[in-house]
Amino acid sequence: MQTLVVDHPLVAHKLTTLRDVRTDSPTFRRLADELVTLLAYEATRDVRVTDVTVATPLAPAHGVRLARPVPLVVPILRAGLGMLDGMTRLLPTAEVGFLGMIRDESTLKAQTYATRLPEDLSGRQCYVLDPMLATGGTLAAAIEFLFARGARDVTAICLLAAPEGIAYLDEAFQGGDRPIRVVTAALDERLNENGYIVPGLGDAGDRLYGVV
Ligand SMILES: O=P(O)(O)OC[C@H]1O[C@H](OP(=O)(O)OP(=O)(O)O)[C@H](O)[C@@H]1O
Numbered sequence: 001m002q003t004l005v006v007d008h009p010l011v012a013h014k015l016t017t018l019r020d021v022r023t024d025s026p027t028f029r030r031l032a033d034e035l036v037t038l039l040a041y042e043a044t045r046d047v048r049v050t051d052v053t054v055a056t057p058l059a060p061a062h063g064v065r066l067a068r069p070v071p072l073v074v075p076i077l078r079a080g081l082g083m084l085d086g087m088t089r090l091l092p093t094a095e096v097g098f099l100g101m102i103r104d105e106s107t108l109k110a111q112t113y114a115t116r117l118p119e120d121l122s123g124r125q126c127y128v129l130d131p132m133l134a135t136g137g138t139l140a141a142a143i144e145f146l147f148a149r150g151a152r153d154v155t156a157i158c159l160l161a162a163p164e165g166i167a168y169l170d171e172a173f174q175g176g177d178r179p180i181r182v183v184t185a186a187l188d189e190r191l192n193e194n195g196y197i198v199p200g201l202g203d204a205g206d207r208l209y210g211v212v
């Protein structure tokens, strides 16, 4: 598994305000959106393209276009929805599938309550969006789901990751046959006794959309 912590002053600046407990929901949404676009630039470095030639007003020019099948972007509801617009701004021709998942806060196990994705993902590059990689249970289940439908490779884009979650994914997807990457704005210190990332930013879904 490859892990990339995007080291950029604009990412660090926006993430700092995102973490701040005084940041209100509208600002949190805007910052999450902006951060995803910055992370997506790095996360799509290996996106597949095909060679094309276009006619400029002067001469033919060689270039590239996104290869087919186009990438699939998969936000994990609820919190991952706050990352969708920032991602599709950079990849407007990507298709979008949805996974609804919730972590049981007493067992820390992920449950899937909604799936709306193509049945056949053969050859597809998939980009999973979830702001928080904590224990890794949610992302591991989401990635398993995509590989079971034939995904070619999976890149997870997170705003924050915990070392425990990275280790869990690394163990779950070792070997090269199911390639995964994690791209994150920061790798935090640890999980607390409730499975929350420390220092983290709290509950991402609640900060985006309100407490349920
Ligand atoms: O790595 P894990 O330990 O599995 O935890 C991370 C998951 O928890 C949060 O979602 P939550 O269950 O709070 O759902 P929500 O997006 O509806 O708030 C977060 O957005 C991840 O999906």
Ligand SMILES: O=c1cc[nH]c(=O)[nH]1
Binding pocket: 132, 134, 195, 196, 197, 198, 200, 201, 202, 203, 204, 205
């Ligand atoms: O720190 C955490 C862990 C799980 N889910 C969140 O929203 N935040």
Ligand SMILES: [Mg+2]
Binding pocket: 079, 203, 204, 205, 206
């Ligand atoms: Mg939540």
